[in-house]
Amino acid sequence: MANYTTVHEKSPVFYPEYERKSEARGQTHYCPGCGHGIAHKLLAQAIDDLGIQDRTILVSPVGCSVFAYYYFDTGNIQAAHGRAPAVASAVKRARPGSIVISYQGDGDLAAIGSAEILHAANRGENITVLFVNNAIYGMTGGQMAPTTLLGHKSTTTPFGRNAVNDGYPLRVAETLSVLDGPVYIERVALGNAKQILQAGRAVRRALENQVKGLGFSLVEILSPCPTIWKLDAHQAQQHVREGLSSVFKPGVYCDRTKEAVPRPEPKPGPALTGIPRILGIELNEGASAAPVAAASVDLRIRIAGFGGQGVLMLGQVLAEAGMDAGLDVSWLPSYGPEMRSGTSNCHVRISSRPVDSPLVTRPAVLLALNEPSLRKFISSVEPGGLVMYNGREVPGDCRRPDVDLLARPFTEIADELGEPRAGNIVMLGALLRRIEGIPDASVDRALARVVKTQRWLEIDRKAIARGREVCHVS
Amino acid sequence: MAKQLMKGNEAIVKGAILAGCRGFYGYPITPANEIAEAAAYFMPLSGGVFLQAESEVAAINMVYGASSAGIRAMTASSGPGISLMSEGLSYLAGAELPCVVVDISRGGPGLGNIAPEQSDYFQVVKGGGHGCYRGLVLAPASAQEMADLTRLAFDLADHYRNPVIVLADGITGQMMEPVEFKGEPALPPAPEWSVTGTAETRGNLVSSICLEPDDLERHVRKLEAKYKRAEAAEVRFENWRADDAEIVLVGYGIVGRILKSVVEQLRGFGMNIGLIRPITLYPFPAAELHRLAYHARQFLVVEMSTGQMIEDVRLALNGLAPVEFFGRCGGNVPAAEEIAAVVRRLQAGSHPEHRLETELDEVALHG
Amino acid sequence: MKPGAGRGLVEINVEECKGCGLCTDACIPKVLRLSASLNRYGYHPVEYEGRGCSGCGLCFVVCPEPGALRVLKLAA
Numbered sequence: 001m002a003n004y005t006t007v008h009e010k011s012p013v014f015y016p017e018y019e020r021k022s023e024a025r026g027q028t029h030y031c032p033g034c035g036h037g038i039a040h041k042l043l044a045q046a047i048d049d050l051g052i053q054d055r056t057i058l059v060s061p062v063g064c065s066v067f068a069y070y071y072f073d074t075g076n077i078q079a080a081h082g083r084a085p086a087v088a089s090a091v092k093r094a095r096p097g098s099i100v101i102s103y104q105g106d107g108d109l110a111a112i113g114s115a116e117i118l119h120a121a122n123r124g125e126n127i128t129v130l131f132v133n134n135a136i137y138g139m140t141g142g143q144m145a146p147t148t149l150l151g152h153k154s155t156t157t158p159f160g161r162n163a164v165n166d167g168y169p170l171r172v173a174e175t176l177s178v179l180d181g182p183v184y185i186e187r188v189a190l191g192n193a194k195q196i197l198q199a200g201r202a203v204r205r206a207l208e209n210q211v212k213g214l215g216f217s218l219v220e221i222l223s224p225c226p227t228i229w230k231l232d233a234h235q236a237q238q239h240v241r242e243g244l245s246s247v248f249k250p251g252v253y254c255d256r257t258k259e260a261v262p263r264p265e266p267k268p269g270p271a272l273t274g275i276p277r278i279l280g281i282e283l284n285e286g287a288s289a290a291p292v293a294a295a296s297v298d299l300r301i302r303i304a305g306f307g308g309q310g311v312l313m314l315g316q317v318l319a320e321a322g323m324d325a326g327l328d329v330s331w332l333p334s335y336g337p338e339m340r341s342g343t344s345n346c347h348v349r350i351s352s353r354p355v356d357s358p359l360v361t362r363p364a365v366l367l368a369l370n371e372p373s374l375r376k377f378i379s380s381v382e383p384g385g386l387v388m389y390n391g392r393e394v395p396g397d398c399r400r401p402d403v404d405l406l407a408r409p410f411t412e413i414a415d416e417l418g419e420p421r422a423g424n425i426v427m428l429g430a431l432l433r434r435i436e437g438i439p440d441a442s443v444d445r446a447l448a449r450v451v452k453t454q455r456w457l458e459i460d461r462k463a464i465a466r467g468r469e470v471c472h473v474s
Numbered sequence: 475m476a477k478q479l480m481k482g483n484e485a486i487v488k489g490a491i492l493a494g495c496r497g498f499y500g501y502p503i504t505p506a507n508e509i510a511e512a513a514a515y516f517m518p519l520s521g522g523v524f525l526q527a528e529s530e531v532a533a534i535n536m537v538y539g540a541s542s543a544g545i546r547a548m549t550a551s552s553g554p555g556i557s558l559m560s561e562g563l564s565y566l567a568g569a570e571l572p573c574v575v576v577d578i579s580r581g582g583p584g585l586g587n588i589a590p591e592q593s594d595y596f597q598v599v600k601g602g603g604h605g606c607y608r609g610l611v612l613a614p615a616s617a618q619e620m621a622d623l624t625r626l627a628f629d630l631a632d633h634y635r636n637p638v639i640v641l642a643d644g645i646t647g648q649m650m651e652p653v654e655f656k657g658e659p660a661l662p663p664a665p666e667w668s669v670t671g672t673a674e675t676r677g678n679l680v681s682s683i684c685l686e687p688d689d690l691e692r693h694v695r696k697l698e699a700k701y702k703r704a705e706a707a708e709v710r711f712e713n714w715r716a717d718d719a720e721i722v723l724v725g726y727g728i729v730g731r732i733l734k735s736v737v738e739q740l741r742g743f744g745m746n747i748g749l750i751r752p753i754t755l756y757p758f759p760a761a762e763l764h765r766l767a768y769h770a771r772q773f774l775v776v777e778m779s780t781g782q783m784i785e786d787v788r789l790a791l792n793g794l795a796p797v798e799f800f801g802r803c804g805g806n807v808p809a810a811e812e813i814a815a816v817v818r819r820l821q822a823g824s825h826p827e828h829r830l831e832t833e834l835d836e837v838a839l840h841g
Numbered sequence: 842m843k844p845g846a847g848r849g850l851v852e853i854n855v856e857e858c859k860g861c862g863l864c865t866d867a868c869i870p871k872v873l874r875l876s877a878s879l880n881r882y883g884y885h886p887v888e889y890e891g892r893g894c895s896g897c898g899l900c901f902v903v904c905p906e907p908g909a910l911r912v913l914k915l916a917a
Contacts, residue, residue, distance in 0.1 A: 003915060004850055004914065004915055004916065005913060005914060006911060006913050007896060007898055007914045008898040008902075008910070008912040009908075009910065009911040010908035010911070011905050014907045014908065024882065026854070026856050026908070027857040027858075027859065027882075027906055027908075027909070028905070028906060028907065030905060031904075032861035032884065033859075033861035033905060034905055035903075035905065036905070037905030037906055037907065038903070038904075038905050038906060041905075041907055044907065131908060190866070192903070193867045193899040193902045193903050196902050196903060200902075206865065207909070226861075232861075232865070233862055233863050234866055237863065237866075455895070
């Protein structure tokens, strides 16, 4: 015995005993002659050859290989049906130093998970996919798979797969190869020892690509399923060689490994102490400062107009100014499609007490930047309230004796300043004459925060001043 | 400038990153888009991952993968997207993976509209996915709570190894309010059970399979015990002047804010009225409602739906006190004045009217 | 199993073999055959005739079980 040396034996990437199985812990759960065991061995061999066992994370699918984690002494994650490429993508991005393998069958990858594999491939995720195609649903008992051959009788194609009713066998390697994302796609078969040796080389390359950081690799493995095909192991191998291989031609479908640029090593994230600056916030380590305001203020403002009149921005400046003045505030916009056309409105509350409801359904102040907005909201204004209207006069049918109405052509006034879009800020200037509790300095600081350019800040400052004047001369 | 005016949706992302979240996986949907957009900007700058998924199905499974790999991970969506994520939520709970999912709910069923509703309560609070699992559910009512409860959500998710859902609505997501952030930025290490691609974690397995009935029962009982612990320890609510109230209003999220305004209005008229605003929807503040039922004459549940949380209120009260309901839906938000009128009618002894058309035909955000 | 004449040697883990027979097909010198007896699980496991193995390893290559076969070769 001493002069014999071992040349082939069980890979150390497999557990010595399959303790996660409840019984028969010495052998796999696969049927006699099943290709999964062979594919597992090829994968284990490649992991061992590349010395990556500690780094490897195997994502197992739903299907016969759902229990791959019984066997592989690697990190293991079991995924929902079809979702392994999404799971694997996130694992790889969370742990770029790991080697992530998505092991999937044909129902899993080519039917329910067709979106996930397509997009993982198209993103060029730096993962390795082993796609075991045996052209049938094995685990569930022999239903038609997306790769089932035409004419083949399955439990759900009892008269044979018919293209008119069931469509055609899906060619995954060819389909994914038209994408720019993948670097390597090869189809191999497990039809005899020669094919299996070639499959082993492909699996190894696909893993090696990931180790080198080259990107997405997939090996489609045509694999025997003797039990469901109702063939013995020998006949099933023959069907792989002659039946499956005639429709799904083995070969390299995509190889960009030469021109692929290895991904750079991920940079470490910023120091935690730098996070607040990145987020543009300051941490408040003291007690929360309660709003401090000189006088009792409770402004309930509704602002409305058409999109582009600066309705939301006007509200935001008011809210910022209120907050600057030590008041509690809320700003609630209309949102969605009407932001892009048509009407726009917002609710603003500025209060010396904590704001309860941010909704202003009975405004004390209505700023109507156009006539439809005036018509829409005038009746909601509470008696004694203030209504400002962007026009020379309030239409007769919109008048209310119980509210304070101020009509000015704010947009035209802004036009005289050289910028008609500043009409909203002219209106703000006018409003500030009529309300109390918001100091001028707060408004100016609010403008500086909300307005993005110096040019606009200057225009808006002029607009505010002009607004105060036009209000005054009333 | 400790306080900043900020949208609720933005506050969520900043709260999440301060909590140590370094993975966001999202798919566009109104009215939750600002969350993904803010994450797309801030995650890479913070050393995290932002990935726009091909669907909500993929997004939640990316969360599953990231969580398996031991990082704090999240996604955000709205009702139709949460429907697609239900599968993944069941797997996450089954595999005992922590994660945070934000639902900025909109009008349904089907495509419905993008206006605010609270009609995702059943879906989010009662499960949505298959199997005996629960999601812990937090319901913020302000931009500040969007930040604070998101941060809390990550801690609860890790503590219970379970998905935590932040259930808000379009208003809370879209409105701007002053927000301040407290507490040092966190970045917890990978949990010992996670699969990180190292020699130390090589033996780890993330899975929701328990093939043998005895194993699965043991596993489900373990989850059940966990939920019981959460029920005992994690109930949160706001009691606003309800201790001596004859009429107790119950509403969560933005409706809670509106109800507070109703309480203030009616207290001004001498009415003895208060509010319970559940902050955790699961676990539900059942004991607090039960306690109040010994003093209160009447409960009124208000929701932006045709009545979902009311079932939990009824279970909590167990017949101790009458429960009435008022709801608006379709994206209409009940105005404080409208609810106040309902309360007055209730006090006068008549039932609130369930109307489609009201005299206050207010569409708060739209049209 | 004792080493017999031949450059190679196959060791068979009888309790892991499922008797699919793929190795007997692949074996070039045809020195593998299915046993007449059954293993614990009720399969006819493969057995080595005891002589003639070349140590080529093709039986291992086609075998679906990770640990059913071990192939040895005479040291040069």
